[in-house]
Amino acid sequence: MKHLGINKGEKIVIVGGGFAGLQLAKTLRKADLKVILVDRQNHHQFQPLFYQVASGRLEPSSISFPFRKVFQKNNNIDFRMADIISIDPNERKIMTTYDRTITYDHLIIASGCRTNFFGNQAMSENTFSMKTTQDAIEIRNKILFSFEKEIFARAEDKQAWMNIIIVGAGPTGVELSGAFAELKRDVLPKDYHSIDFSKFNIILLEGSKYVLNNMSDESKIASRNYLEQMGVIVKTETLLVSYDGSEAILNTGEKIPSKNVIWAAGVKGNIIEGLYTQDILKNRYKVDRLNKLISYRNIYALGDVAYMETPKYPNGHPQVANVAINQAKNLGKNILKSLENDNFIPTEYEYHDLGMMATIGKHKAVVEFPFIKFKGPLAWYVWMFLHLFLILSVRNKIVIFFNWRSEERRV
Secondary structure: OOOOOOOOOOEEEEEOOOHHHHHHHHHOOOOOOEEEEEEOOOEEEOHHHHHHHHOOOOOHHHHEEEHHHHOOOOOOEEEEEOOEEEEEOOOOEEEEHHHOEEEOOEEEEOOOEEEOOOOOHHHHHHOEOOOOHHHHHHHHHHHHHHHHHHHHOOHHHHHHHOEEEEEOOOHHHHHHHHHHHHHHHHOHHHHOOOOOHHHOEEEEEEOOOOOOOOOOHHHHHHHHHHHHHOOOEEEEOOOEEEEOOOEEEEOOOOEEEOOEEEEOOOEEEOOOEOOOHHHEEOOEEEEOOOOEEOOOOOEEEOHHHEEEOOOOOOOOOOOOHHHHHHHHHHHHHHHHHHHHOOOOOOOOOOOOOOOEEEEEEOOEEEEEEOOEEEEOHHHHHHHHHHHHHHOOOHHHHHHHHHHHHHHHHOO
8 A cells, every 4th residue: 555645844725624624634733734724614513413503402602613713723724714616636726716726735525415405406495404503593593483473474374384394304304303392392382472382393204114214123113202202293204295485295195384394304425526527426525445536646535525435334434423533533643654654554444333323302312332222311311421522612512511401400
């Protein structure tokens, strides 16, 4: 296996400040390299808790971490806020908005994912997605605005404001449904005295037979039971066929009036124009075991946008935070060691599945580790502390912890 070819003093540009991009920059913060982190936002967004912002349980500032603050003591790391338009691999530069360019010696693409509407333009225009903090804020504002509209709406229009449809019963859809169910039970009746919240429906649609389809049968059954106990209407083997902003039509023929449809049914990699199409597979960049693109010696991809085939994962790795973080750690360590030793043999990436988890509500969660599966209050506490561990700043950890504890006391 060849040396990475990265030399001291060279410029590394990292596109994307999600879990992978941020982790790589942190790993290289003391390296003899010039590192530039580029992102369209000026802050890292803690995506696993977007649903809590969308349901009004956390303030956006609790899960947002300014890049310049994170790296203010690291002189070798700089930040550029920009939208990437294209890559010119021959000139070794990326084109951004406002006709500005950024040159590089080595490029790492960690641009993450965006919502996949599977080519349905109407869904893209009329439904909400939840891939940024701003998306979560817009959902929160629109849902609360819906109750204001319901008060003055005509009788025949009221129910459309009282039906929330969530499409996709993966972790995002399940966690969001549970959060809205708790909002319905614990908060909204206190704020809107004139509204009958027994008519407020949270409807979760899933095309497959189960919710949390990637988890064990025990977790699938438990999570659905939790949701239905909380009043969520769960419809599996059900697809949203069309939605015009006012009425949802299902593949069963059922028509549901709704002003609020949230799309959590799929993602695809954020592909940037300019690289060979042969390096793109399933809307992700095809990489080797060192995360290097097949056709380029100085371009890498990490995390959700990287497609790596291994004997254990012949169809690529799951698009989860653990993969992104550990691919970045592995590449970062390889870079650091190769700077110290020209004869260093880089370590290939191997994914170690640490398990899956999802929370449905307070004291309601499912956790699957390689050696044990469990549910209920203990699973909820494990979920809570593992997520707190990943939060960047001590201040934010404390704020979120006391927010969750105060909610627990209201149970």
